[in-house]
Amino acid sequence: MNSYLWPRINFNLKDVQLNFDNFNFQIKTENNQNYIWDIVRKKHCVLTPEEYVRQHCIHQLVKNGYAVSRISIEHSFPKSSKRYDIIYFDELGVPTLLIECKAPHVTLSQQVLEQVSGYVELLNVPNILITNGLNHYSFSRKHKNITVTQEFPVNAKNRD
Secondary structure (H helix, E strand, O other): OOEEEEOOEEEEHHHOOOOOOOOOOOEEEEOOEEEEEEOOOOEEEEOOHHHHHHHHHHHHHHHOOOOHHHEEEOOEOOOOOOEOOEEEEOOOOOEEEEEEEOOOOOOOOHHHHHHHHHHHHHOOOOEEEEEOOOOEEEEEEEOOEEEEEOOOOOOHHHOO
16 A cells, blocks of 8 residues: 555655656555665655655665665764754765755755755765755855756765
């Protein structure tokens, strides 16, 4: 059963068209609650709209050349109670990509940018992706220059 009650919206997962490649997810239902398998945390997670976007994002990262073993999901920043959605680490363990996922019905607004800029102050990462599954905004920072694109990042050199 692939139905889930979004806030104030009843929908079927097959009706939600996110701006990612197509992936087959392992979804199960227990006690009228849907769960989706997370390939990073290696467990079923409650299927919320934001989790649906996060799982698409993880699968797209892997398809685009990012190693599963270097992806971290929903941990607190050092010396902070704030939690990130996804961080990708390079081969030396340095964070290189911070990803903030929002539910599809959440607009990627100035408020979201301010939230992420607070995260960047806690963890100086050169690349940031903000997505609600429908729109992706990538920010790359190099030598005080910021490049913004509406593309999902690709990293072919770091496959496991």
